[in-house]
Amino acid sequence: xxxxxxxxxxxxxxxxxxxxxxxxxxxxxxxxxxxxxxxxxxxxxxxxxxxxxxxxxxxxxxxxxxxxxxxxxxxxxxxxxxxxxxxxxxxxxxxxxxxxxxxxxxxxxxxxxxxxxxxxxxxxxxxxxxxxxxxxxxxxxxxxxxxxxxxxxxxxxxxxxxxxxxxxxxxxxxxxxxxxxxxxxxxxxxxxxxxxxxxxxxxxxxxxxxxxxxxxxxxxxxxxxxxxxxxxxxxxxxxxxxxxxxxxxxxxxxxxxxxxxxxxxxxxxxxxxxxxxxxxxxxxxxxxxxxxxxxxxxxxxxxxxxxxxxxxxxxxxxxxxxxxxxxxxxxxxxxxxxxxxxxxxxxxxxxxxxxxxxxxxxxxxxxxxxxxxxxxxxxxxxxxxxxxxxxxxxxxxxxxxxxxxxxxxxxx
Numbered sequence: 001x002x003x004x005x006x007x008x009x010x011x012x013x014x015x016x017x018x019x020x021x022x023x024x025x026x027x028x029x030x031x032x033x034x035x036x037x038x039x040x041x042x043x044x045x046x047x048x049x050x051x052x053x054x055x056x057x058x059x060x061x062x063x064x065x066x067x068x069x070x071x072x073x074x075x076x077x078x079x080x081x082x083x084x085x086x087x088x089x090x091x092x093x094x095x096x097x098x099x100x101x102x103x104x105x106x107x108x109x110x111x112x113x114x115x116x117x118x119x120x121x122x123x124x125x126x127x128x129x130x131x132x133x134x135x136x137x138x139x140x141x142x143x144x145x146x147x148x149x150x151x152x153x154x155x156x157x158x159x160x161x162x163x164x165x166x167x168x169x170x171x172x173x174x175x176x177x178x179x180x181x182x183x184x185x186x187x188x189x190x191x192x193x194x195x196x197x198x199x200x201x202x203x204x205x206x207x208x209x210x211x212x213x214x215x216x217x218x219x220x221x222x223x224x225x226x227x228x229x230x231x232x233x234x235x236x237x238x239x240x241x242x243x244x245x246x247x248x249x250x251x252x253x254x255x256x257x258x259x260x261x262x263x264x265x266x267x268x269x270x271x272x273x274x275x276x277x278x279x280x281x282x283x284x285x286x287x288x289x290x291x292x293x294x295x296x297x298x299x300x301x302x303x304x305x306x307x308x309x310x311x312x313x314x315x316x317x318x319x320x321x322x323x324x325x326x327x328x329x330x331x332x333x334x335x336x337x338x339x340x341x342x343x344x345x346x347x348x349x350x351x352x353x354x355x356x357x358x359x360x361x362x363x364x365x366x367x368x369x370x371x372x373x374x375x376x377x378x379x380x381x382x383x384x385x386x387x388x389x390x391x392x393x394x395x396x397x398x399x400x401x402x403x404x405x406x407x408x409x410x411x412x
Contacts (some may be wrong), residue, residue, distance in 0.1 A: 047331060047362070048283045051290035058297035071296030076180045077285060078262045082248045083173060084284075085265055087132050089276035090241040096128065096136040104140075110148055110219050114156040115211040117141050121160045122167035122207065127245075130168035130175050130354075130363035131281075134161060138370045144219070150378055151385075154371075155213050158386050161367040162355065162393055166203035168363075169351035170196050173252050175363075176284065177333035177350045182252070185343025189253055195344055199352070202400050206393055237272070244268060284330075291331060295338035308339045316345035317352075317401060321394075324353025324360045348401065355394040358386060 042049050090096065103120055107113045117137060124133040137160060145153050168174035172182035172192045182192055244265055250256040269276050298304050312319050316336070323332035329350040336346055354361035358368060364386070372379050 045283050047328060048287045048290070050327075051287050051294065051331065055290040055293040055297075058294050058301075062297040062300050068293060068296065071292045072289060073180070073184060073292060075258055076183045077288060078258045079173075079179050079183060079248070079252060080176060080285060080288070081280060082244075082251070082258070082261055082265045083129070083179070084280045085269055085276055086241055086244045086248055087128050088279040089269060089273050090128075090238070090245070091132060091136060092273070092276055092279065093237045093241065095238050095241065096124065096132070097140060099124075100137055100140050104144065108219055109216060110145065110152065111211065111214040111216045113144065113219055114152070114159070114214040115208070117144075117156060118159045118163045118207055118211060122163040122204065125164040125167035126171045126174050129173075130164040130361065131366060133164045133168075134363055134366045134370075137164075138367050142370070142374060148219075149215075150376075151381070152214055154378065154382050154385050157367055157371055157382070158389055159207060159210055161364050161386070162390060163203075163207050164363055165354040165361050166200070166207070166351075166393075169203075169354070170200045173249065175330075175351075175354075176288075177330045178347065179252070180288070180330075181333055181337060181343055181347050181350070184337055185341075185346075187343060187347070191344075192347070195347060196351070198400060198404060199348070199397055202397060203393070206396060210389065240268065240272065287331070288334060291334040295335060299338055305339065312336060312340050316340050316342045317349040320346050320349025321353040321356075321398070324350055325357045326359075328359050328362055329354045330362065352394060352397050352401070355390045355397070357390075358383065360390075364390075 100117075100120055104113060104116050107116055117140075121133050121137050124137070128136075138157060141156060141160060142153065145156060148156075165175075169178065170193070172178050172187070172189055178192075181187070182189075187195075244261075247256055247261045247264060251258040251261040266277075298308070320329075320332055320336055323336065327335070332353065333346060333350040336350075337343070340346065354363075358364055368379075368382065368386070371377055371382055
């Protein structure tokens with residue numbers, strides 16, 4: 001009887017151990033999954049994570065208070081949201097891809113096709129931002145040039161990326177840093193266009209010259225499906241997005257109230273296309289919020305503020321270019337704006353600074369990721385061509401800034 005009791009007890013103990021081991025295994029599995037998810041999020045949103053950590057650290061020195069609300073540039077956040085939501089809706093309706101295909105349709109020479117795609121990126125980026133332009137045009141390029149030599153495709157994609165970054169610098173709403181800096185410093189559209197026109201003209205000339213790197217020849221077969229099969233075009237909604245976009249531009253020009261436009265965009269998309277609201281880049285908006293908090297807190301730390309001012313003062317353009325190479329041009333614009341009144345120099349510096357390293361502009365990473373997902377992608381070769389042509393263009397534009405004697409031409 002006692003033996004049976006012992007056996008029963010041992011069985012219970014072993015059963016409990018096995019159950020515990022299973023539970024422990026499940027806990028470890030869940031833990032590994034959470035760690036993998038965290039690592040994946042950090043790889044996907046490194047700028048957001050870094051800005052969040054820096055903002056949190058700054059809160060240790062300057063405890064949170066109601067004053068934090070004054071740090072945020074609400075107008076910039078509203079403008080960004082409206083632009084991203086409208087462009088997401090128009091993109092989802094097939095508007096930009098339809099335009100792209102209409103422009104490039106019928107071109108049979110690969111040099112002419114590459115040049116047309118590059119110019120398309122340059123012009124589109126002025127209005128729908130460099131990011132959206134590349135998301136639209138790069139997949140189309142890889143489809144149309146699927147049978148081309150790999151170097152031809154790589155050079156075309158590199159030129160498109162440079163074109164989108166340079167084209168976006170022309171207008172106050174071409175990229176997030178322009179939208180922010182023009183609003184923060186109150187730079188009117190006329191002055192903004194005057195400021196960036198010389199750089200835009202040189203950029204266009206450089207891009208046209210570089211298009212001759214693409215060899216002439218018939219566009220290889222393998223262009224993909226017909227337009228009807230490839231696209232889901234919703235032309236009925238295009239007029240609606242056109243009206244909303246016009247309203248957003250008028251808000252940038254300060255003709256319409258941004259709050260009226262924000263209300264209109266939100267209500268219309270809630271009723272008409274909620275999916276567009278889901279596709280808004282909320283990570284970018286949150287990154288802006290984190291940097292606003294960081295800048296506000298740094299401004300209240302006298303020693304750090306003095307150190308930043310000593311480096312930045314008199315070197316705004318060069319510092320903004322260099323900072324963009326390390327942290328990307330949007331964060332560089334937000335960070336440096338809190339420490340200098342020379343907004344126009346920051347506009348030039350952060351736009352030129354979008355050239356250079358792969359991370360200098362987040363739009364450049366979009367092209368690289370899209371290309372890297374291609375079968376047999378030559379990523380090392382892409383990186384080499386990208387780096388070479390980006391720094392050559394950057395050097396030429398910096399030389400122009402020097403020739404224009406920007407210290408006397410620009411305020412300050």
